[in-house]
Amino acid sequence: MSTMAVDDVAVAPVDEGFWTRTRKAGLVLTALGLLAVLLFSALAASEPARFTLSDDATGAALKINGTVGAALFGAVALAAGVAILAGLPTRWFTLVLGIGLVGFVASFLCWQVSTAPAGQNFMPLVNILRGTFILALPLIFGALAGVLCERSGVVNVAIEGQLLMGAFSGALFGSLSGNLWVGLVAAAIGGTFISLLLAVFAIRYLVDQVVMGIVLNLLAVGITGFLYERLMQPEPGKYNSAPRFSNWEIPLLSEIPVLGPALFAGNIFLYLGLLLVLVIHIGLFRTRWGLRTRAVGEHPTAADTLGVRVLWLRYRNVLLAGAVAGIGGASYTLALFSFSKNMIGGKGFIALAALIFGRWSPTGALLAALFFGFADQLATYLSAINSAIPSQFLAMLPYLATILAVAGLVGKVRAPAADGKPYIKG
Structure with missing residues (x-):
């Protein structure tokens, strides 16, 4: 297994002429x-x-x-x-x-x-950087969920539903128990539930993975919307008042100018998101599990020949991706807001774009998510200083970037070769 090369695929050079x-x-x-x-x-x-x-x-x-x-x-x-x-x-x-x-x-x-008007002609870099990380958090978790799935050969269009179910489960069970950690575990389970359906129908029954992802997003919207109207809306104090994680300041590091207050004075989701980027990157490119995952995503038949249990590995990674996305959804309801219908608002699809921008790499996905987070935060800042540029225009940027990414206009990016292709064991 150690001799298998999964990242270097021979591709015939294409003559693009002068205008490459x-x-x-x-x-x-x-x-x-x-x-x-x-x-x-x-x-x-x-x-x-x-x-x-x-x-x-x-x-x-x-x-x-x-x-x-x-x-x-x-x-x-x-x-x-x-x-x-x-x-x-x-x-x-x-x-x-x-x-x-x-x-x-x-x-x-x-x-x-x-x-900007007098008294507003300044940009607070700490606020901009802090807001960038806060707005990027669900995108980071969602993009990591996409990396885990698509490196294994399963297209994960259901990130939106996983985030939404995680946000709902965290709010509901966090409220019922009054315990933050119960809410966090429930959020992971909620995201895993959507992933389980994706895994069963895509891997076992060979349903089209893109279509299945869209269906699961609609399912999550329906389930959470129905329960919100029946439980949370009539009795918000009982079902939609989960406690919130407070910010944890790291001594000395939090005192670093600009970077310290933004990076080292955040809540658990900030630290967990950055830690997961590091762990998944090391896992994918420095461990046996990562080598097998990449092999399954590139050439599952060859991996199977060498003794890798392809379907089992795909199941495991898809479920793990759901847990990661579910925790990302909880970054809304256990740190910032109460749950509301369809509160994710398309962030799952932006996370999918971040995955593509980041070339199916955890670190690349992190940088892309931060770019989208910065665009959102910049729109908020410009609105606050009454800019002549409509804030709605900047709010469109992540969605425009999504279109460009899906259209393949972000450069020479190549998805894992077996991404989206069902594997039938011979």
Whole structure:
């Protein structure tokens, strides 16, 4: 088993001509850089754009003239785009693209912050970073659930339903027991219930996995909506008043400027989400279980020949994915809100996009989830400062990114070869 290679699949090179996907990305980044240099700098005010290192207007801050900052950071984005267009070595592509995108966003923020009304012309970096992680949490758990399933060869479109059932179960049983840990375990079981149905119908009865995922999402909406109206809505004090996990500050680390309050003063879901990213990454790429999982997701017949119990491994990983997603759903109802009908609001599909953006990797999925979380938090901030840019436009970004991901326009990404293909043991 140790000699099996599952990640290196021979693919015939495709001649894309001059306009490769890399150069197309460079062209888009160049256009964004020009937009920033010409438009953002023209619209920005010659007032200081303040980025405070605290959660309010007081304390230390990074300051830059709005017009100068918009032009300078726009030039960074433009230079990165031109470098990619000129034929940058592949090993530098991701880094330069990231620098260019950060430059574009920084240019945009210099414009927005410098033109904000007096008393609001600052961006609290601690709040932005903290909000980014909070909004990204369900996406992180959902994307990890997708990684576990799809690395095993099972498409998991039911992330939305798993998150929703986890949120509902956590709220209901947390309320009935008055115990946070009972609610957390119930949330994991709720997500596992949806995964069990997915596993049975997709693996045992060979039902189309995408169709089954959509059906399970509708089932979760129906079950939770019905019980919400019958139990939680009439008696919220009894059925929808679960206790909440409080924030746990890690001594010394929580005092690190900007990063400390956001990363080391959170609740259990923040720490658990980051820990699961690390554990699943190590498990997938450094353990025997991970090697077998990737083998089953790439070439189940070969894995079966070498003694791997393909169907059993798929069952186990799909159920584990449901538990992870269920805990992600509980990050709503055991930390932030009371349960409400269909409260996940499409986050499961955004998690699916994060999975694709992250190239079916736990760490990649984490970064993609943080991007979506930042977009949501930025929309909230712009709304608070009465920006001329409609906050609804920025709220659309994660959904637009989902469409691009599903359309395969995010670069050369390849799902596991056996993803979505039923395995019939010979």
